[in-house]
Amino acid sequence: MKIVCLGSGNVATHLMVALKNAGKEILQVWSRDISHARKLATLVDAVATDNLEDVSKSADLYLIAVKDDSIAQVSERLKGVRGLVVHTSGATALDVLEGLDNFGVFYPLQTFSKSKPVDLSATPFCLEANSDSSYAVLQTLTQAIGAPAYQVDSAQRKTLHVAAVFASNFSNHLYHLAYTILEGDNLPFDLLRPLILQTALKVQRDLPLDVQTGPALRDDRLTMQKHVDLLKALPELQALYETLSNSIKKTYL
Amino acid sequence: MKIVCLGSGNVATHLMVALKNAGKEILQVWSRDISHARKLATLVDAVATDNLEDVSKSADLYLIAVKDDSIAQVSERLKGVRGLVVHTSGATALDVLEGLDNFGVFYPLQTFSKSKPVDLSATPFCLEANSDSSYAVLQTLTQAIGAPAYQVDSAQRKTLHVAAVFASNFSNHLYHLAYTILEGDNLPFDLLRPLILQTALKVQRDLPLDVQTGPALRDDRLTMQKHVDLLKALPELQALYETLSNSIKKTYL
Numbered sequence: 090m091k092i093v094c095l096g097s098g099n100v101a102t103h104l105m106v107a108l109k110n111a112g113k114e115i116l117q118v119w120s121r122d123i124s125h126a127r128k129l130a131t132l133v134d135a136v137a138t139d140n141l142e143d144v145s146k147s148a149d150l151y152l153i154a155v156k157d158d159s160i161a162q163v164s165e166r167l168k169g170v171r172g173l174v175v176h177t178s179g180a181t182a183l184d185v186l187e188g189l190d191n192f193g194v195f196y197p198l199q200t201f202s203k204s205k206p207v208d209l210s211a212t213p214f215c216l217e218a219n220s221d222s223s224y225a226v227l228q229t230l231t232q233a234i235g236a237p238a239y240q241v242d243s244a245q246r247k248t249l250h251v252a253a254v255f256a257s258n259f260s261n262h263l264y265h266l267a268y269t270i271l272e273g274d275n276l277p278f279d280l281l282r283p284l285i286l287q288t289a290l291k292v293q294r295d296l297p298l299d300v301q302t303g304p305a306l307r308d309d310r311l312t313m314q315k316h317v318d319l320l321k322a323l324p325e326l327q328a329l330y331e332t333l334s335n336s337i338k339k340t341y342l
Numbered sequence: 343m344k345i346v347c348l349g350s351g352n353v354a355t356h357l358m359v360a361l362k363n364a365g366k367e368i369l370q371v372w373s374r375d376i377s378h379a380r381k382l383a384t385l386v387d388a389v390a391t392d393n394l395e396d397v398s399k400s401a402d403l404y405l406i407a408v409k410d411d412s413i414a415q416v417s418e419r420l421k422g423v424r425g426l427v428v429h430t431s432g433a434t435a436l437d438v439l440e441g442l443d444n445f446g447v448f449y450p451l452q453t454f455s456k457s458k459p460v461d462l463s464a465t466p467f468c469l470e471a472n473s474d475s476s477y478a479v480l481q482t483l484t485q486a487i488g489a490p491a492y493q494v495d496s497a498q499r500k501t502l503h504v505a506a507v508f509a510s511n512f513s514n515h516l517y518h519l520a521y522t523i524l525e526g527d528n529l530p531f532d533l534l535r536p537l538i539l540q541t542a543l544k545v546q547r548d549l550p551l552d553v554q555t556g557p558a559l560r561d562d563r564l565t566m567q568k569h570v571d572l573l574k575a576l577p578e579l580q581a582l583y584e585t586l587s588n589s590i591k592k593t594y595l
Contacts, residue, residue: 180557198536201557253531253537254569255520257537258557259586263508263513267508271501276501280468287452296521315433315500333582
């Protein structure tokens with residue numbers, strides 16, 4: 090299988106490295122910025138280009154991993170190719186690729202950061218395609234990576250994307266708010282790191298509903314009042330404390 | 343070192359097992375409920391009792407791991423002992439133990455659940471004591487367990503407790519809210535588990551501020567509006583989405 094990668098960011102890099110390691114041939118890497126294209130191309134023994142005209146017409150797979158609002162524009166230039174064209178976006182419907190012969194979505198549900206290793210074999214891939222044969226191709230890719238595959242249609246993927254914002258973006262922001270609370274009292278963030286990790290580990294088997302702890306769950310009003318008082322100097326955090334505590338209380342009513 | 347444990351819940355159990363494994367002798371386990379006392383006592387080769395009158399006067403350490411509002415009552419009955427009396431509460435000041443000869447706080451900053459293994463050697467212990475010699479005893483205990491120790495006074499411990507609510511209780515609740523979003527669209531929670539774990543792993547070295555991702559960070563209004571629209575049927579989650587997104591935006595202004 091010969092692959093062309095369109096894009097050179099975090100998602101493109103993690104996917105291309107995983108597919109290369111799984112024995113796939115990466116033909117070309119395209120990026121608007123040739124130095125970015127070269128960086129990833131070097132990593133996976135591919136040819137770099139910044140010109141969409143130069144993209145091979147004979148690849149088996151075109152993987153578009155660019156910003157959401159550039160997907161339409163990039164895919165427009167792939168019209169006429171016989172290979173399977175997929176995007177990797179959680180927030181973009183399949184139909185942005187309508188007009189191509191074979192198309193699909195190959196969405197790894199994970200948070201990618203530069204230079205942070207990610208275990209892609211433990212990352213769920215959400216697959217969608219315009220035909221059974223296109224879908225089968227995407228399944229062989231997840232099998233090559235060793236990752237679990239889920240059939241998720243465009244409507245479901247939207248829902249999933251919102252849920253992921255709560256589970257990941259918002260959680261990370263709560264970690265940051267905890268950091269700011271500690272900072273005010275000269276306490277190191279190291280104190281919270283094992284707690285954060287254990288909290289995430291606990292829901293790897295159980296449901297969050299079954300492992301909730303804390304004063305809101307126990308409706309321990311004395312402790313909650315103390316906490317609210319302590320946050321007086323941080324009114325935004327104080328309001329958030331009350332909102333989230335009430336939300337927990339309601340859950341267990 | 344001979345230890346008496348007062349309490350038989352999650353914290354008591356995890357601590358006694360760790361101290362027993364570190365070669366300490368657990369003399370007695372007291373609990374209001376004799377069957378609970380027996381269960382833990384059996385685990386650590388100790389004698390069980392439900393009568394505070396029967397508690398040995400000659401132990402080196404009395405570890406009080408009961409509900410916060412019972413600490414004063416239990417410690418009252420230990421008046422006159424020469425051994426070091428400590429409580430394990432994040433939300434309770436040191437001075438609840440005033441009146442005893444030697445006293446302190448031995449607070450493991452971790453979330454404990456029944457039958458969930460916890461790596462106590464990776465758990466930060468927050469120590470406070472009425473004297474240098476009492477403090478030194480607590481340090482030998484954390485060394486025996488192999489855990490990091492931090493000197494944290496009662497005011498700082500309060501701050502820490504609030505921060506821990508944000509980092510752990512509230513994060514877990516966000517996982518639950520994500521679960522409810524998925525549930526409405528027949529999507530399995532397994533889809534989010536690797537993302538949740540990776541989000542926690544990312545802040546084990548970096549600061550949350552430096553690894554934030556998502557539409558609010560990018561000020562991607564189109565995506566945020568789509569998400570808000572999608573949450574129309576869940577007004578509480580919709581409001582929370584806007585509150586947390588605004589909080590993220592403000593952080594990076």
